[in-house]
Amino acid sequence: MEKNCPKCGKKLGLFYIKETCSECGCNLMYYNMESRLEEDHLKAEAEFKKLDEIKEKLTKFLPKKK
Numbered sequence: 001m002e003k004n005c006p007k008c009g010k011k012l013g014l015f016y017i018k019e020t021c022s023e024c025g026c027n028l029m030y031y032n033m034e035s036r037l038e039e040d041h042l043k044a045e046a047e048f049k050k051l052d053e054i055k056e057k058l059t060k061f062l063p064k065k066k
């Protein structure tokens, strides 16, 4: 598996161990982490939406408190 810079696409080689890209200087570790966090965030948002839908359905059946 070849490693590429996620930002500029420069080939970094299999054994490239620096944290930053030699071409554009972006932080590879942080960049990867960020995209992973973004994925998690999207997943969490989808879950949250589902939960909201369920809650909405439930509240239709429940008597409203006054």
Ligand SMILES: [Zn+2]
Residues within 6 Å of the ligand: 005, 006, 007, 008, 009, 010, 021, 022, 023, 024, 025, 026
């Ligand atoms: Zn780069």
